[in-house]
Amino acid sequence: MKQTLNREWLLGLALSAATVPTGSADLTTTISSAANWGTWEGFGVSLAWWAKAFGTRSDLADIFFSTEWTTYNGQSIPGMGLTIARYNAGACSWKTVNGSAMVVSPDxxxxxxxxxxxxxxxxxxxxxxxxxxxxxxxxxxxxSMAKARGANIFELFSNSPPWWMCLNHNPSGSDDGSSDNLQSWNYDQHAVYLATIAEYAANNWGVSFQSVEAFNEPSSDWWNGKTGTQEGCHFNFSTQATVIGDLRTELNNRGLSSTLISASDENTYDLAISTWNNLGNTATSNVGRINVHGYQYSGGRRDTLYSLASGAGKRLWNSEYGESDATGESLVTNLLLDFRWLHPTAWVYWQAIDGSGWGLIDGDNDNVSLGAISQKYFALSQFTRHIRPGMRILDGGSDYTVAAYDSTAQKLVIVAANWGAAQYLNFELSDFSSPGVSGAVVPRWITQVGTGDQYSSHNDTYISGTKFWSYFPTGAVQTFEVSKVVLLLWTEDRYDPSGFRLDSDKG
Known part of the structure; x- marks a missing residue:
């Protein structure tokens, strides 16, 4: 949720870097049966702001939160099967209180x-x-419709405290953009607000929030009440630490001790590293999960943030991602980088419906009007429909491959992309004790970024010994599902969560 200038500048970083195949020679990647980058929790979407405009549309709920095919504008669309929904606790109201009222930014x-x-x-x-x-x-x-269609993880998040808690009564930020805007006497009240919503939702909405996030990009300096286009608030490190402690107390007081506190939803990976290192031991001990936004695109130290999270025993989410590239190329590029280096256990898109390429469906939230399905929608569906909650994330062996394993179904899922000249990509499964049945069909699905195939399925790929291969046109994203794949027995308990072997005994 950035100001436009910052978004477009950061987007340029993503478009300037190619991290998937660009050569014309055939490439082979070996999928590791040993690595374990965590149990996948799910893909998701934030509900603000699009759900405010379109929250009565059951067809949109079907499209985003089910895996069923839905007719939209006369076209049959595969449901994305998102299982995470982030609910935004608002900051605006139009009640005059003792002569005071909310201040609204002119923009x-x-x-x-x-x-x-x-x-x-x-x-x-x-x-x-x-x-x-x-x-x-x-x-x-x-x-509620998301839950009815299978979403099972919910997060409550705040972009700004309610207006009357803000120093300037403007929930778009302080007058200079870089100063704290939460009144010091309301630190605990911000925590009360969020904890009360969490309790009320559990008792009255039938929704239990797994986590609560009190901040949104708190270290950024663009939350300016004079120019802001949305809710936002700057928090320095010490203020964040205080609010985190207050929130833990308020959740516990309401019997919500199992509800996680996530923090701090910083704009970039590098800002998240800085914030985590400055929160202090007391605050970090109260944080159950590190949330970060993916607006650094191809830049930033994803690996360092992952090391911090794993070293602290914390799960890690990319809790918000978006850009204006409707082709889907930037999304796939950065999602592959996240799987390769950040190792999140969940990944959340920002605006499901928006204009200028930002939405998965083109739309205008102010005019409540809808347009076409973006090609980005189908590119993301290659991941969301096939990498499902409960799967184990493996090492795909290359920057262009993601692999996930369903131990119950003994199914290996591979998603790969090719931006360069058309070529064959080979997938080697010799690291598995059973790499599937030679000669068996490997179902595949293909999306081409920009234009071309949206989401088409084919049964023309086969296992040959311990490998299979497929032709990738330029700009193709493909998913493969290999059945009857078995992990080596010793990998289940002889590797730590980082994928490092603990001993040399296969016993």
Missing amino acids: MIASRQMESYWVDWFNSSPSSSSWSWSVDENQRNML
């Missing part, structure tokens, strides 16, 4: 104003008149 975009449940500071009781639980009906409705 504010109306569809990005999310309504707050806590409308004034007189009473913290959720049953009092200081709270309005009827607002934000559309986003809440999409949350």
